[in-house]
Amino acid sequence: MLAVPGALPSDRESYGLEVKWDGIRAVVHLGDGGPRVTGRHGVDYTRRYPEISGFGVKNAVLDGEIVALDARGRPSFVRLQHRMHLSDPDPLALRLYPVAYMPFDLLHLDGIPLLDLPYRDRRALLDELDVGAPPYFPGDSDLLAATSEQGLEGVIAKRLDSPYRPGTRAPWWIKVKNVATTEVVIGGWKPGKGRREGGIGSLVMGMFTEAGLTYVGHVGTGFTDVLLDDLYRMLRPMEIPRSPFANQVPWRNRWVRPDLVGEVAYTMWTDDRRLRHPVWRGLRADKLPSEVTL
The missing domain is CATH 2.40.50.140 (Nucleic acid-binding proteins)
Incomplete structure (x- = not known):
């Protein structure tokens, strides 16, 4: 599911706000054989990003963003460039340019699809899994101003009652950027x-x-x-x-x-x-x- 560009909605109490992570979108499939990481178009990223592991969950599908953090803990797309085209990174690349996974949605759990559940319910289940999901904030919070002060890209506003529609760029998700x-x-x-x-x-x-x-x-x-x-x-x-x-x-x-x-x-x-x-x-x-x- 993809977001549309725009401004913060007027009915902000109907939305949750997430930090817009400056990285690469990835879906992580958690099963008995370990995590399998795929990109937006189904490309297998598993060998490319071996750091994405150790979730402690056996049967789930996560949606999120792969990021490389700078010395101040901010996502750096420049640093991520050093890893994006390495299909089998060597130990030096892993040490110099480590990546992290920021899960922000839960699509399947224990074999049950969650796509029709509202966003607020999917997020509640995701937070219960304890897989390192960054928090989301009330729609009337000052998160956009905070991301601007910290040099971050912006926020994603997501309707709390919205389902998940794979492959769709839906107005239920709005990306609000500090930089064009x-x-x-x-x-x-x-x-x-x-x-x-x-x-x-x-x-x-x-x-x-x-x-x-x-x-x-x-x-x-x-x-x-x-x-x-x-x-x-x-x-x-x-x-x-x-x-x-x-x-x-x-x-x-x-x-x-x-x-x-x-x-x-x-x-x-x-x-x-x-x-x-x-x-x-x-x-x-x-x-x-x-x-x-x-």
Whole structure:
């Protein structure tokens, strides 16, 4: 079940508020063979995140978020980037970039589906399991302001009486962000100059419309040298001779198959549908390019 973007609802007493964790969505299946971790599209993440274990529950299905915490205990999407593409991480990666699982919903328990139960009842059962679920707060609390002060992404407002509908982006769940972010499809890169000579200077971003992949800007800030090197190694084998964009793209760029999704923060949309002041946040391995629409 997915959330829609928006503002805090006016009838806030009908909602519960959760911290919006800046990570990767994952469902954890708990059974006799140990936990099995899957992503939004059914990809098996179990070997990728061996830290997700030891729940002490034998027959349940949890929904939640995989996060990597910084030194202050805040989720860091930059740190998570170092783990997202490691299918079998070595001990050094596990030590330098450990992850944690933040369960926020309970979908099955002891073989019984809970999808039709109200959110408040699913959360009550989840809290009884003692699997490390972060708390949720009354809808009229100041959680949004608190997340802003702590540098967190925002909150999710969930109707207390709402069922769980897998695969649905429902208005019962509202994501309220302190910073505007969006997913983009990578369609190429502009070669770098100066310190970035011989590598990536900026990425060419697009979103899908009825016309096809549509250019929405370049992003050249928010990268570390290590991330740029990793992106260069990923994108070089994906090069194609012609632009994948349906509209004209300025400057001379190198083109790639539009197979990778990233996330950027930005200040606003311009009148000609360009992202203003975009800042790179990282790749989104849990998103499909076809889901990124303008």
